[in-house]
Amino acid sequence: MSEELRVSPIETRGVAGKKRYAMVVDTRRCIGCMACQVACKAEYDTPLGVNRTWVPYKVVGTYPTVKKHFLPRLCNHCDDPPCVRNCPVEATYKVEDGGFVLQRYERCIGCRSCMAACPYNARFMLPAHRTYTQITNVVDKCTFCFHRVTQGMVPACVQTCVGRSRVFGDLNDPTSEVSYLVTRNATQVLRPEEGTKPHVFYIGADRNATEFGRDAYRKPEVMELERAAFKRHLNI
């Protein structure tokens, strides 16, 4: 959504004097190393079974013409976030200057409306056990590393990105690298039809990874074998 028409007052893309942070994920550079996912886990002491970011991949083609496509995923920090709209107590909210979509852990009642509202599975319920962080049993999500960015540091996943596939910056600043990348490359966002105005932009993303494929219905057995085990995690 490079040249976007703003419809909702909550949107700050292109609003003068406001920052609108965004991430560009250049899938041509993603090597699927998972460093981002683990760095994020470390940064937040994220428990097992849930992730703020993840890097699924698909093997496409027929032997010997086969390719592997990675699609790093995280919260899109939507400019018009349905999760925020749906929270009955404003426990999830959008930071106007910057566009971060954050949580108020102490206020969240755990109704999971925000999870239902998010088209991207970016939100999850924190389990009761964590290594050293006290916040539990409330919904959590990627914060765009608010605490780092406000200290002048890139997000943890961007910091460690081995392929330099993830680039972060202010899209309202025409001189920023993200602005440059979004302007110079054909970019794509996930499920644009949902009107969420995602602010994670993909370069060279493969349709096999961005769309609901038939295998969303005819699920790969690979997935189901693991899923069976994963489901038990809900009773943990």
Place this chain on the structure above:
Amino acid sequence: MGDYVWFHDVSWHATYATYFFVIGIVAGLSFLSYGSWITPALRPLREKAAYGSIVLLAVGGLLLIADLSQPLRFLNILNPAYLHFTSPLAWGALNIVAFGIVSVLYVLSLLKKDETPRTRLLATVAALLALGLPVYTGYDLTVHQSRPVWNTPIMPVLFVALAITSGTAVGSLLAAGNEAARKVLHSYLLWSTAAVGVILISILGTTNYGGAASELTFMILTTGTMGLIFVGAGMLAGTAAPVALLLAPAGRQQAGLMLSALLVLVGSAALRYALLMGPQQLQTLY
């Protein structure tokens, strides 16, 4: 194992569906109790329905709270400083509370055998607020623009219809012995269930011819276990069968009505479950 895949949970589980079911009956019953002020035939149901609805309201309320990961914080919803009016849940909460208060007052005056217009007014207000319950629960799903089936304007209407069917069904079980009441309840049940059927068909149609996500959701809803629950229990056993039965002479008999009522209850429970869970499945794979 092989490919790296990451899994996601559905947001809302069976408890929430049960809540929908219960709260639907609550609404339906208070319609009946109100109806008894207009249609004398329903008079015998007035108290039973009112008491039933308030008891089930308590049950529903507890279900709702228990489903929160922070049950003790449920009061946050009512905290004016937090209240967020773009969320159907916020409205819902207010609606439930208001309905609760009015119902209590209504039941109190019923207990006092008070037949004055004041009580009738309370019944009317209660019924209007009761209408809000299925409307908000339906709307609670409708607002999720990314979920096929949920995201149809007809959801609140469907939930109102379901509230009437399940409420009437319970009413029928309570009052089937009464000839006059049975006549009225029979037509309520028949037409509301028929309405549900029509709505379901239009939903399936639009879903089947929708975009990729809708198509896949249609497949999920109509095949496998989910298909058994939605089509089998919900549409055939719980909607088509009772309608047929109610149209048949047997349906006018006490036994026939009670059987249809039971079928309708099973059906509306199954439908709530399938309509809540089905459209969530697909996205867990995204």
Place this chain on the structure above:
Amino acid sequence: MEMPKVTRRTFLKVSAGTTAAVAAAPRVLKAMEVDLGGKDFSPVNLVERKAVPINCHVCNIQDGAIAYMENGRVVKLEGNPEHVSTRGRLCAKGNSGMWYSYDPDRILYPLKRVGARGEGKWKRITWDEALTEIAQKLDAALKEDPNTIMLKWGRNRAGGTLERFMKTLGSATVLNHTSVCESSKKIGMEPTWGPDIETPDFANTKYVLNFGSNILEAAYFHNPLSQRITEGRVDNNMKIVTFDVRLSNTAGFSDEWIPIFPATDGAVALAMGHVILRENLQDSEFINDWTNVTVEELKKHYEQYTPEWAAKISGVPAATIERIAREFATTKPATLFTYRGPCKHLYGSYNEKACMMLPIMTGNVETRGGYCLPRGMGWPQPQPEPPKAKHGSYLADHPDYPLAGHKVAQLVPFWIADGKQKINVYFTYQDNPVYTNPGSVDVWGKMFRDEKLIPYYVSMSPFMGEETALADIILPDCPYLERWEPESMPNSLWPWLGIRQPVHAPLGEARENRILLRDIIHKLDPDGSRGMKKYWNFKDGEDYMRHHFDSVPGLKEAGGLDFLKKHGCWPIYGKLNPATGKVSDKTGREIKAEYGLYRKELSEADMAGAVIEKNGTITKNGKAIGVKRNGRNYVGFPTGNRLINVRVDEWAEYGFNPMPTFKRIPWHEAMKDDEMILTTFKLNVHKQSRTAAVKWLAEIAHSNPAWINAQTAAKLGVKTGDLVRVESKVGYLVTKAYVLEGVHPRVVAIPTGFGHWEYGRLATLRLKDKPGYGGQDDPDLNNVWWDDRGVHPNRVIPVVADPIGGSQGWYDTVVKVTKAGPSDKYGDTQGDWQKHYEAYKETLRYAYTGDLHRKMHPEMASWGGPESVKPKAGGGH
């Protein structure tokens, strides 16, 4: 905790995610630049975390890193932005390294075996008891023969102390894991151009030929080189072509994945050379000036290697071979990279040699964007140093493998069983052969269980690995975050020195290896009368580092060890530029590497007293120090004659072909249609046997189904998830199938690093048990959701030794894959010492002393036979 002072950049005073956060968010300055690292803050209370520069050692790539501490605990690891190779980034493993330290099952005090070996019954003892017992055993062994004391390490980054320890004891029985690692790659390269590895200039190249390296997941040097590959690919429009038997992430990323039949890379590389020479695309000047052969000789030699010949062997179409050869030769600059794919086979050294010929004949050596020599740095050893052991060791310098400079450790158990050398005391350090070697339990497990073969067995390890579980005594060593160690790795084009320093005191009673070795020696020689103590006079790890670093020229001026403690590495070439992710100099331009090292000119001083022979070789007191080429005195390459030896005469002495060649593996040629080849490989998120207990990595990958090509699977009637039986001549295993398009139809590929039967509760999924050896439990382990720990493949892999390089032929195993039978259970594995022993006898037949050697080398008919050479002790490093 005190609040951080609000910096110019801080929007807010209070913790993220509170009401005040929005309220207090002011309009901050435009164009706020965001740094690429160097600081870290708690997300909960914004307190800045204490930073300690270290050197990553989750795997062996040696990236510079920073450990961030909160309440005395390492909570975050990050790449060191001042490190020229690492540039602030760590891989998934590096990011989770703190779990080595905080592994709930870590061993935190000395343990003594009670009950039978491997029974798992331990008694906690004091350090003094442990040291006393070990000293007694050593004492007895020394009286008999120092060489009966054996030390085998896997990963050794101690910077000399282990060697020092063994020299102090006077034993030459020192082994390592290099022969199961990549040794034949090293042996393919060393005699040819000196170093044991190349540094491809990925960032600046236009074309990459990758033979069997999975650089984007593993290889040397995964993180630093992957960074340069993505740069080259996107910023520099390079093309990358990968030859692999399966779709590794590297193959999946490449512009072309060319599936190849196992072990045939050499043939393809030779055929490409044939095309290049036939079409005159070679760099004749470079060949004539800088190698020990002429273009004519080379053309003549390569005539035999036609694309059609290679196509038949490798399954790679001749047209493809010709196309890639032309592309490679006509695109400049171009580079080549290999790792274990080509070299882990019976004749791996030949394969490696054949591959490295391509950049050589096209003159891409030491050019910008080309195939460069590794850049490293050294440091002095504390004085005095103990002398080399008096007598060589049969196990360490085996006469049948004189060219195997990195030893042939996978054969050691058989040699010991054959009584070739008596062992009294066996030390293990960071080496888990019971899991990581061919035959695993059936070979190494059997040896360690046999108290006649190994009377006394000491493991120096923080973890209950499969090998440690069999020890008599366990000395709780320190994981890398608690160690002092000197570092240097040629993991980019810029040489550097680095340091590993403890982020906090060793947990529990753990002791750093150099300290515990010292303590052993001091026990053995309390008053110095045995002349051992004098080599071990240092206060602590830091003191030892001072001996290494305080006298290194340049670093000394910069502050020596203190500089390293502060920065983690030296020199610092520039600043990490947030806009580019590259290192910039003061002018903001990217720093430039040095190229053409072999063209460095000799100084006046160097030339003083040197003689120039007519072939240009410059010698000084009997030793070649350079080459004269068109009027200039160059240093040349670090080989005996300062040239690239395309013809390795030393090989000919032992009846091996000195020129680039290829040998088809006999048992591959004889394969039946229903037989396949078993390949095992590494995943991006695991490190050999040692990361299975790292929760974040285990969550990503915890099981290892067998990759089977879709067509093959259809023939076998298996689909993903079905159980299959993989049977070789030495054993079988039962595992799940993972059916996909991305693997050669004749190959079944199983990732290594899974199926542990030891290594703690997470690796074995025995989470009900309590931490056993003083470790602290992690509440998060309650969230473990997976129930599959995978299947270990090594029992079904027989030993194969490259007669030249000595390397294990990991990827040569012929197997039969079938749908599992009713009696087969997931996870069944079975091997057999006797069958492994036969495999060992079989592989000896290929050694230069074996009966098949001549048969394999008809072209060497004129060779005088084994008798014509007196065995030399292996050199290498």
